[in-house]
Structure formats: C-alpha cells, structure tokens
Amino acid sequence: xxxxxxxxxxxxxxxxxxxxxxxxxxxxxxxxxxxxxxxxxxxxxxxxxxxxxxxxxxxxxxxxxxxxxxxxxxxxxxxxxxxxxxxxxxxxxxxxxxxxxxxxxxxxxxxxxxxxxxxxxxxxxxxxxxxxxxxxxxxxxxxxxxxxxxxxxxxxxxxxxxxxxxxxxxxxxxxxxxxxxxxxxxxxxxxxxxxxxxxxxxxxxxxxxxxxxxxxxxxxxxxxxxxxxxxxxxxxxxxxxxxxxxxxxxxxxxxxxxxxxxxxxxxxxxxxxxxxxxxxxxxxxxxxxxxxxxxxxxxxxxxxxxxxxxxxxxxxxxxxxxxxxxxxxxxxxxxxxxxxxxxxxxxxxxxxxxxxxxxxxxxxxxxxxxxxxxxxxxxxxxxxxxxxxxxxxxx
Numbered sequence: 260x261x262x263x264x265x266x267x268x269x270x271x272x273x274x275x276x277x278x279x280x281x282x283x284x285x286x287x288x289x290x291x292x293x294x295x296x297x298x299x300x301x302x303x304x305x306x307x308x309x310x311x312x313x314x315x316x317x318x319x320x321x322x323x324x325x326x327x328x329x330x331x332x333x334x335x336x337x338x339x340x341x342x343x344x345x346x347x348x349x350x351x352x353x354x355x356x357x358x359x360x361x362x363x364x365x366x367x368x369x370x371x372x373x374x375x376x377x378x379x380x381x382x383x384x385x386x387x388x389x390x391x392x393x394x395x396x397x398x399x400x401x402x403x404x405x406x407x408x409x410x411x412x413x414x415x416x417x418x419x420x421x422x423x424x425x426x427x428x429x430x431x432x433x434x435x436x437x438x439x440x441x442x443x444x445x446x447x448x449x450x451x452x453x454x455x456x457x458x459x460x461x462x463x464x465x466x467x468x469x470x471x472x473x474x475x476x477x478x479x480x481x482x483x484x485x486x487x488x489x490x491x492x493x494x495x496x497x498x499x500x501x502x503x504x505x506x507x508x509x510x511x512x513x514x515x516x517x518x519x520x521x522x523x524x525x526x527x528x529x530x531x532x533x534x535x536x537x538x539x540x541x542x543x544x545x546x547x548x549x550x551x552x553x554x555x556x557x558x559x560x561x562x563x564x565x566x567x568x569x570x571x572x573x574x575x576x577x578x579x580x581x582x583x584x585x586x587x588x589x590x591x592x593x594x595x596x597x598x599x600x601x602x603x604x605x606x607x608x609x610x611x612x613x614x615x616x617x618x619x620x621x622x623x624x625x626x627x628x629x630x631x632x633x634x635x636x637x638x639x640x641x642x643x644x645x646x647x648x649x650x651x652x653x654x
Contacts, residue, residue, distance in 0.1 A: 260393045260396070260414055260427075261414060261416060261425055261427075262391065262393065262396055262414075262425065262427050262448075263424075263425040263426065263427055263448050263449050263450035263490060263492070263493075264391075264425070264450050264490060264492040265289055265290045265291065265293075265450055265490025265491070265492045266287060266288070266289055266290070266391060266448055266488070266490060267287070267288050267290070267389040267390055267391050267395070268285075268286070268287050268288075268389065268390070268391070268392075268395040268396045268398070268399040269285070269286045269384075269385035269386070269388040269389045269390075269395055269398065269399060270282045270284070270285045270286075270385070270395070270397075270398030270399040270400065270401050270402030270403075271283075271284050271381050271384045271385045271388065271398075271402065272284070272381075273327075273377045273378060273380050273381025273382075273384065274374070274377045274380075274381075275327055275328065275329035275330050275367070275373075275374060275377060275378070275381075276328065276329040281329075281401075281404075282328075282398060282401045282402040282404075283327060283328045283329045283381070283402060284325070284326070284327050284328075284378070284381035284382065284384075284385055284402050285324075285325070285326040285327075285328075285385070285398075285399040285400075285402035285403050286323065286324075286325050286326075286350065286382065286385035286386065286389065286399070287323065287324045287326075287399060287446065287448070287488070288322060288323040288354055288356075288389055289321070289322050289323065289488065289490055290490070291322075291490070291491075292319060292320045292321070292322060292360070293320075293321045293322060293488045293489060293490055293491075294317075294318070294319050294321075294453050294454070294455050294458050294488070294489040294491065295315075295316050295317060295318045295319075295321035295362065295455070295458070295486060295487065295488050295489075296316055296317045296455065296458040296459040296461070296462040296486070296487040297312055297313060297316035297317070297362075297459075297462070297484065297485065297486045297487070298462055298463060298466040298470070298484075298485050299312070299313050299483060299484055299485075300480060300481060300482065300483035300484070302480060302481050302483075304333070304334065304481050305333075305481055306331055306332055306333035306334075306339070306365060306369075306481045306482040307332050307333070307335060307339035307340045307342065307343040307365075308332055308343045308346075308363040308364055308365045308482065308484070309481070309482060309483075309484060310340065310343070311340075311343045311344065311347070311362075311363050312362040312363055312364065312484060312486070315359065315362060316362070316459070316486065317455040317456065317458060317459040318360075318455055319454070319455045320357075320360055321360050321361075321362060321488065322354075322356045322357070322360040322361065323350050323354060323356060323360065323361045323362070324361070324362045324363070324364065324446060324486060324488070325346050325347070325349075325350045325361060325362075325363055325364075325382060325385075326363075326364040326365070326366075326402065326403050326444065326446070327346075327364075327365050327366075327367075327373070327378060327381070328365075328366050328367055328402060328403050328404060328405050328431070329366075329367040329368070329405065330365060330367040330368060330371050330372075330373050330374070331365050331366055331367045331368060331369045331370075331371075331480075331481060331482050332365040332372075332373050332482075333365075333369045333370065333481040333482055334369050334370045334481070335370065335371070335372050335373075338372055339372070339373070342372070342373045342375055342378075343363050343365070344358075345375060345378075346361075346363050346373075346378060346382070347359075347361035347362075347363060349378070349379055349382045349383075350382055350386070353382055353383055353385075353386035354386050354389075362486060364403070364444050364446075364482070364484045364486075365482055366403065366405055366431060366444050366482050367405055369481060396427065396429075397410065397412075399429065400412055400429040403429060403430075403431045403444055403446075404431050405431060407431050407432070407524055408524050409524070410429065411429065411430040411431060411432070411517060411520040411521065411524070412427075412428065412429055412430075412517075413426070413427070413428045413513055413516045413517040413520075414426065414427050414428075415509070415513050415516075417509045419451075419498065419502050419505050419506050419509065420498055420499055420501075420502035420505075421494060421499075422451055422452065422493040422494045422498055422502075423493060424449055424450060424451045424493050424506075424509075425449060425450050425493070426447065426448070426449045426509075426510075426513050427447075427448050427449075428445065428446060428447040428448065428513065428514075428517050429445070429446050430443060430444065430445040430446070430485075430517050430518070430520065430521065431443065431444050431445075432444070432475075432521040432524075443470065443480070443483050443484075443485075443521060444482070444483075444484050444485070445470060445484070445485035445486070445514075445517065445518075446485075446486055446488070447462075447485065447486070447487045447488070447510075447513070447514065447517075448487075448488050448489075448490075449487070449488075449489050449490070449493075450489070450490045450491065450492040450493040451489045451491070451493050451494075451498060451506065452489070452491040452492075452493055452494040452495070452496060452497050452498060453489050453491075453497055453498055453506070454497050457497070457498070457503055457506075458487055458489055460503075460507070461487075461503070461506055461507040461510050462485070462487045462510070464507050464510075464511060465507065465510045465511040465513075465514040466485055466514065468511050468514070468515060468635075469511065469514035469515040469517070469518035469519075470483075470485055470514065470518045472515075472518070472546070472549075472634070472635065472636045472637065473518050473519070473521055473522050473636070473637045473638065474522070474550070474553050474554060474636075474637075474638045475521070475522055475528070475638065475639050485514075487510075518637070519531070519637055522637050522638050522639040523619070523639070528639035528640055528642065528645070529563055529619075529640055529642055530562050530563070530615070530618075530619060530620065530621050530639065530640040531619060531620045531621070531637055531638075531639060532553065532558075532559070532562055532620075532621050532623060532637065532638045532639065532640060533620055533621070533622045533623070533635065533636075533637055534549045534552050534553055534623045534625065534634075534635070534636045534637070534638070535549075535622065535623065535624045535625065535633075535634075535635050536548045536549045536552075536576075536625045536626075536627065536632075536633065536634045536635075536636075537624075537625070537626050537627075537632070537633045538584075538587065538626040538627045538628040538629055538630055538632070539581065539582070539627055539628060539630050539631075539632030539633070539634075540581070540582055540628070540630040540631075540632055541630070541631070541632040542632045542633060542634055543632070544581040544582065544630075544632050545627075545632040545633050545634035546634040546636065547579050547580065547581050548576050548579040548581060548583070548625065548627060548634070549625075549634045549635070549636035550579070550636060551575045551576060551578060551579035551580075552572055552575040552576055552579075552623065552625065552636075553636050553637075553638035554575075554638075555571060555572075555574075555575040556641055557571040557574075557575075558571045558572055558575055559638065559639070559640045559641035560640070560641050562615065562621050562640040563640040563641060563642050565612045565613075565615040565616040566612065566615075567592050567597060567606075567608055567611040567612060567615065569590050569592065569597040569598050569603070572590055572623055572625065573588065573590060573598060573625075576588075576625055576627060582627075582628065583627040583628065584627065584628040584629070585601040586600060586601045587600065587601070587626065587627070587628050587629055588600070588601050588625075588626060588627055588628075589624075589625070589626040590623070590624070590625050590626075591622075591623070591624040592611050592614075592615070592621070592622070592623060592624075593611060593614040593615060593618070593621060593622055594622070594624075595607075595610070595611050595614070597611070621640075
C-alpha cells in the first residue's frame with residue numbers, strides 16, 4: 260500500500276454507533292493547504308454537512324476533512340447546520356487550523372441530531388492520533404463505514420507528464436444507492452499539483468462515469484459526497500494543460516475501480532450486474548436506458564435467480580423514455596446472444612444460467628440501434644436479505 264505524501268489520518272470510536280467495536284469518526288489532515296474538489300448529492304433534501312462542504316469547494320486552501328458515521332445529520336434543521344459548523348470549529352481548534360479550511364461528511368440514520376459531546380471527544384482523540392501510516396489510513400477507512408461488509412479502498416501510482424502521482428481512496432456505501440451519487444461517501448487523495456478549477460473539472464468527469472453510474476436500489480440519498488484532495492507534493496508547478504486529459508482519464512478509471520466495490524457490497528447482494536448499452540443516439544440516452552434496466556426489480560430478481568429472462572431486460576430498455584430501434588436491438592447475457600434484430604433466437608438457457616451462477620458479475624450487453632451513444636452502468640441484484648435488512652434497519 261503506497262500512500263500519497265502530505266496527508267495524516269486517524270480513525271477512532273467515539274460512541275455514535277451502538278456497537279462497541281465499531282469506529283465512527285475519521286479525520287484526514289493535510290500538512291499544508293490542499294486543493295479540494297467536490298461532487299455532491301442531487302437530492303433536493305440535503306444534509307447539513309453537504310451544504311457546508313459544497314459551499315467550500317472547489318478550493319485551494321482546504322486543510323482537513325472530518326467524517327462521522329452512524330448519524331447522517333440530515334433533516335435536522337438549523338441545529339444540524341450549527342452542528343456541522345461546530346465540527347469544523349472543533350477540528351480547527353484541535354489541529355490549529357482555520358475553521359473555514361475544514362470540510363465535513365456525515366453518514367448514517369436520517370433525522371437524529373448529532374451527539375456533539377461524543378463528536379467533540381472523538382475529534383480530540385483523532386487529532387492526537389494523526390499520522391501518515393498505512394495502519395492509520397486503514398483505521399480512517401473503517402471510521403466511515405455503516406452497513407458495509409468491509410472497507411472499500413483503491414491505490415495507484417501513475418506517471419503523468421513530469422509528475423509521478425500517487426492515488427489512494429476510501430469509500431463507503433452498500434444500501435440507499437442510486438445514480439447521481441448515492442448513500443455514499445468517497446475520499447480520493449493524491450499528491451498531484453493541480454489548480455482548483457482543473458481538479459473540479461476532472462472530478463466531475465470521473466464521477467459521471469463512476470459514482471453516478473452505480474446503483475443498488477435507485478434511492479438517491481441526502482448525504483452523498485465525494486471529495487478529491489490534492490497535496491501538490493508531486494511537483495513544484497501545476498500539471499501542464501496538455502497532460503490534464505490524461506490525468507482525468509486516470510482519475511476516471513481509478514474512481515470506477517472504487518465505485519464498483521459499492522454495488523458489489525450491496526446489502527444482501529449475490530451478483531454485480533454490469534450493463535453495457537450501445538447504439539443510442541447519444542451517451543446520455545444510453546445511460547438512461549442502462550439506468551432503466553438497473554432500476555428494474557424484475558431484472559434484478561431474475562439475476563438473483565440466475566434466470567436469463569431476456570424479456571424483462573428488453574422491456575426495461577423500451578420504457579426508458581428515449582429512442583430505441585426494435586429492429587436493430589440485440590441482447591447478450593454473459594457473452595451469449597439471446598435476442599437479435601428484434602426477435603428471440605435459440606439459446607441454451609441452462610448454460611447461461613450456470614454461467615450466471617458461477618460468477619459474481621453478470622454482464623448484460625444491450626444494443627438499441629446504430630447510433631454512437633454508449634454507457635456502462637453497475638448495479639446489484641435484489642435478494643430477500645436486502646428486504647430483511649432494510650425492514651428493520653432503524654429499529
């Protein structure tokens with residue numbers, strides 16, 4: 260595990276979560292001013308930490324991010340706004356920073372006020388434990404989890420122009436996951452030297468192809484946040500304009516690697532469903548079709564049962580609300596053609612069902628015409644475990 264330079268980490272338990280062995284507060288601090296970019300939920304009901312952090316990004320003077328899990332600080336009114344701001348003040352005091360240089364993320368149950376006495380204790384403990392070790396990075400990754408079965412991490416090193424850039428990232432998310440972000444937090448760290456505008460542009464492109472192209476249940480949350488923090492230690496000067504496209508490409512691929520771990524850990528999930536759509540008039544139309552398929556409970560349950568029920572898939576493509584040319588439509592399931600030129604073809608249902616059962620990932624390739632539009636989208640199947648878990652999540 261190689262980490263970018265210029266960051267220190269801590270993850271502690273402060274008692275927000277009921278379980279005594281679960282960390283629930285994470286602190287990441289830059290050794291100097293960080294370039295920060297952010298993308299956030301598109302839900303109209305927005306949690307207090309999102310409002311605060313969104314107002315502070317993009318920036319070239321962020322120094323820290325504080326994250327709590329177990330409590331979303333969403334739908335908590337003016338008190339929630341005051342508590343999010345208080346978290347920045349507590350970090351600033353503990354780490355000798357300007358309060359305006361601190362970002363906040365929260366995740367957990369909606370509608371509960373934060374236990375600020377415990378938050379204060381946790382921030383103090385985390386500040387005392389800050390260092391740049393791999394163990395501390397992993398502790399920080401643990402502190403952001405809620406219903407996740409385990410950490411979601413990614414690491415990479417890339418030579419881009421004159422900068423050898425190291426990336427490291429952590430994320431959380433397993434349920435209440437819908438495109439246009441999800442109940443998901445992501446923190447991407449790198450040592451690239453970028454301007455705040457270039458960082459924001461790159462993150463928007465990367466998020467659209469990754470975090471905005473996943474779902475578990477189609478439920479867009481109130482707290483979704485992904486921040487990109489750049490320490491600038493890889494070079495004394497910002498990345499040259501001619502290398503920005505390559506940086507965006509690498510960041511996008513890196514974010515896809517991280518984002519795919521979220522539906523793979525969908526609550527009760529047995530499969531990841533990878534939906535590849537081609538032939539649309541434009542990429543946006545292809546994505547709308549892919550999302551329509553991903554959100555279909557009939558498609559998701561068919562995959563749970565390893566049932567190559569192609570009619571459900573094509574039906575979902577057809578009601579997506581964009582142009583589909585039936586006479587040109589094709590569908591492959593795990594590489595096997597099951598529908599071609601608008602009509603069924605003979606295929607071995609048992610063989611395809613066995614291929615679905617044998618692999619964690621089921622690939623659906625849908626062609627809807629002869630246009631240039633394409634999209635790749637990831638979701639999870641729908642199991643009885645998901646229903647059981649979410650029927651008693653808050654009780």
